Amino acid sequence: MSGRGGVINHGQNGLANETWDGVIPPECQSNPNILRLNAGFQWIEAQEPLHQDIDLGKVCGVGPGMSFANSVLKRDPSIGVIGLVPCAIGGTNISEWARGGVLYNHMIRRTEAALQGGGKLQALLWYQGESDTETLEDAKLYRFRLKRLFKNVLRDLQSPTLPVIQVALASSIGSYMEQVRKAQLSINLPNVRTVDAKGLPVGMDYVHITTLAQVQLGQMLADTFLQTHQTTQAVLLPVQTETVTSNAPRRCSNFVLDLLLSPFR
Numbered sequence: 538m539s540g541r542g543g544v545i546n547h548g549q550n551g552l553a554n555e556t557w558d559g560v561i562p563p564e565c566q567s568n569p570n571i572l573r574l575n576a577g578f579q580w581i582e583a584q585e586p587l588h589q590d591i592d593l594g595k596v597c598g599v600g601p602g603m604s605f606a607n608s609v610l611k612r613d614p615s616i617g618v619i620g621l622v623p624c625a626i627g628g629t630n631i632s633e634w635a636r637g638g639v640l641y642n643h644m645i646r647r648t649e650a651a652l653q654g655g656g657k658l659q660a661l662l663w664y665q666g667e668s669d670t671e672t673l674e675d676a677k678l679y680r681f682r683l684k685r686l687f688k689n690v691l692r693d694l695q696s697p698t699l700p701v702i703q704v705a706l707a708s709s710i711g712s713y714m715e716q717v718r719k720a721q722l723s724i725n726l727p728n729v730r731t732v733d734a735k736g737l738p739v740g741m742d743y744v745h746i747t748t749l750a751q752v753q754l755g756q757m758l759a760d761t762f763l764q765t766h767q768t769t770q771a772v773l774l775p776v777q778t779e780t781v782t783s784n785a786p787r788r789c790s791n792f793v794l795d796l797l798l799s800p801f802r
Contacts, residue, residue: 538588538600538601538602538625538662538663538664538665538704538794539586539587539588539591539592539595539597539600539623539625539626539627539794540585540586540587540588540597540598540599540600540601540602540751541595541596541597541598541600541627541740541742541744541745541746542598542599542600542740542745542746542747542748542749542750542751542752543557543558543559543560543598543599543748544556544557544558544596544597544598544740544742544745545557545558545741546741546742555595555596556596557586557596557597557598558598560599560748561584561585561599562599562604562748562749562752564603564604564607564608564752564755564756565585565599565603565604565607565751565752565755566603566607567582567583567584567603568582568583568606568607568610569582570610570617570618570619571583571603571606571607571610571618571619571621572618572619572620572621572789573587573620573621573622573623574620574621574622574623574647574650574651575590576590576591578647578650580620580654583602583603583606583621584603585598585599585600585603586598586599586600587600587602587603587621587623587794588600588623588625588794591623591624591625591626592623592625592626592627594626594627594628595627595628598748599748599751599752600625600751600755600794601662601664601751601752601754601755601758602621602623602662602755602792602794603621603755604751604752604753604754604755604756604759605662605755605756605758605759605762605792606619606621606755606759606792607755608755608756608759608760609759609762609763612759612763613763613766616790617789617790618789618790619789619790619792620651620656620789620790620791620792621792621794622647622648622651622791622792622793622794623794624640624643624644624647624648624793624794625664625665625794626640628668629665629668630668630669630675631665631666631668631669631675631679631682631683631686632675632678632682634665634686635682635686636685636686636689636693641686641689644690644793645690645693645694647793648694648791648793649694651791651793652791654789655789656789656790656791657789657790657791658694658696658699658791658793659700659762659766659790659791659792660699660700660701660702660762660765660766660792660793661687661690661699661700661701661702661792661793662702662703662704662758662792662793662794663687663701663702663703663704664703664704664734664754666679666706666717666721667706667708667709667710667744668710669713669717670706670709670710670711670712670713670714670716670717671710671711671712671713672711672713673713673716675713676711676713676716676717676720677716679716679717679720679721680719680720680721680723680724683703683720683721683724684724684726687701687724687726687729688726691728697728698728699728700728700730700762700765700766701726701728701729701730702729702730702731702732702758702761702762702765703721703724703729703730703731703732704721704731704732704733704734704754704758705718705721705722705731705732705733705734705735706718706721706734706735707734707735707736707737707739707746707750708739708743708744708745708746709744710744718735730761730765732754732757732758732761734746734750734754734757737750737753737754738750
């Protein structure tokens with residue numbers, strides 16, 4: 538979810554020397570009505586790469602987030618200001634997102650901070666799983682861990698009807714991609730929708746999808762969100778939490794990326 542579109546490895550003999558090519562497609566251009574919550578918990582105008590100060594261990598490129606937000610606004614301008622809440626950390630196993638862990642707590646804290654200024658939580662976008670294809674044990678446990686994760690997030694945010702839109706894998710690191718995909722496609726929670734990325738072009742690393750594929754995926758996520766948005770309304774109850782200053786506009790829709798993505802009204 539943090540995006541590797543346009544990231545090129547110039548290394549040799551197995552060494553990594555990655556850079557982003559800096560190419561931003563028209564569908565991913567900045568828009569004053571699309572904000573992102575930066576690492577300092579401040580709202581700024583969103584631009585690629587969305588996760589540049591969040592996923593610090595990797596070189597970030599184009600992801601699906603900006604394409605998603607631009608597509609939503611184009612098709613439904615009445616949604617107002619969109620706030621993207623990037624939380625993704627690339628290369629992580631789903632077990633690293635267990636409730637109470639560093640990554641999980643960071644995501645929840647960022648989401649709560651995004652709502653301090655009066656924003657409304659609209660959806661959670663989740664794209665992860667390549668690392669869980671490396672061992673049969675992780676692949677077998679994936680469905681249980683994923684379902685538990687979604688339930689924990691909705692409970693901890695006191696938002697039981699929050700739409701969750703997950704992406705079924707387009708590629709894998711290991712040999713157990715189909716087992717993980719089967720787990721993703723079989724999640725039967727009532728508010729979970731799945732977008733299937735299989736068939737989207739994969740880049741030179743054979744793992745991450747290309748820039749143009751990220752654009753297409755963002756549009757697919759937007760299609761699913763808008764279909765869901767027409768029939769459901771997410772409800773966020775008050776949460777007692779440590780106060781974190783946010784400069785978000787009062788009418789804002791918040792989206793959390795990789796774990797949480799919501800629009801601001």
